[in-house]
Amino acid sequence: MAETMQFDLVSPERKLASVQATEVRIPGADGDLTAMPNHAPMITTLRPGVLEVVTTDGSSRYIVTGGFAEISAEGTSVLAERSHPVEEVTQEMVDEMVASAHAAHKEAHPDVADTAAKLLADMVAMGTHIGLDPNVPSI
Template identity: 45%
Template structure:
């Protein structure tokens, strides 16, 4: 059993997690990395992917993160994510409906700038669905 350390996951909307954890798998742009207690100082940007958390005591959680950065040091880890969605908060039916709605928005958009914006959102939704295996 790994030693516990402080971990915080923050999105623009709120603090999502602030607990002691045993490990966190971080999807860094230079590659995925597992952070444990007493990690050497490190700052990395995040790529879209899964943040796997093992809490002290063995409970696990999985978040889809997109954008932002992670800062590790010997006393803990902080992840500031542009987007962070708890895997347990999503289901396939809701995701399929959101993708269908976004596809309709793209098809209906007459303004090229608006079309680009809704296309980016559609691409994001598809990435979440693929990454989470929904």
């Protein structure tokens, strides 16, 4: 039997997952990473993207739009600003998230405009990754 770890995914609205996982693929702000049992302890912030949880029974995918992940040898906890199972995500939801990121980019101070542009690009990529076609406003 594969070695497992405790995995929990929580957003402000609800607890989305609490399972024994063999690996968790995380869209980290500094790059994608995979947490596995006995992983070295670390904390990372999340970028908008698709988080995948692999268990002995299969895998589940969730969108996340920010937050952080705490990884340890015993398990991984993700506290997401917003998260939904991929199956629940609609075109309208992605369009709303992209529009919100676009508005933040337009209103961003020049010192953080590059960060806002990256957030917008990540939102668009997240929608595309799950098979939706985000309404992409021009930057």
